[in-house]
Amino acid sequence: MSLQDFNTLPDDELRARLTACLDVARWVDEVAGGRPYASAEELEQVATASADAMTDDELEAALARHPRIGERAGAGHDVAHSTREQSGVDRSDAAVAQRLADGNRAYEERFGRVFIIRAAGRNAHEILTELERRLGNGDVDERLETIHQLREIAVLRLRQLVA
DSSP, X not given: OOHXXXXXXXXXXXXXXXHHHOOOHHHHHHHHHTOSOSSHHHHHHHHHHHHHTOOHHHHHHHHTTSXXXXXXXXXXXXXXXXXXXXXXXXXXXXXXXXXXHHHHHHHHHHHSSOXXXXXXXXXXXXXXXXXXXXXXXXXXXXXXXXXXXXXXXXXXXXXXXXX
16 A cells, blocks of 8 residues: 555554554554654654554563464464564474474573564574574563564564555
8 A cells, every 4th residue: 555545544444454563552543643644754753763662561462463483373463474574484494493492482481471573584594593692681681672673573564564
């Protein structure tokens, strides 16, 4: 859809599409409330600034929509987005699948939440390298990095929406 289409989309339809980008009610409200946008850059600036202000409760809600890296999306997940975004992860490679499962488990034990990364454009080895690096982060740094990754995913999905 064009930016003009985005600006004139009925509110309920817009909110559903924005929620698929980032399931944070405040973010959806702020992005929807910024219409009409004069440019895609302006839309991205509002979306980015709003995502950067994510609270712990919002972070938890947003993560609930994402499957673990290397696992198939299921109920409650954005199946179409996740499948497309994780297309670089070869689930048929048993060794990679095991390393991802082990890394996901270690991450969840360490930080108490699912590991999230903008997987689009990355292969499994790049994702594993990032997962292993991020396991060394402190809690504050990893919270910020998680929000950064959710923001990247949201902006990528917005770009696809307003293409």
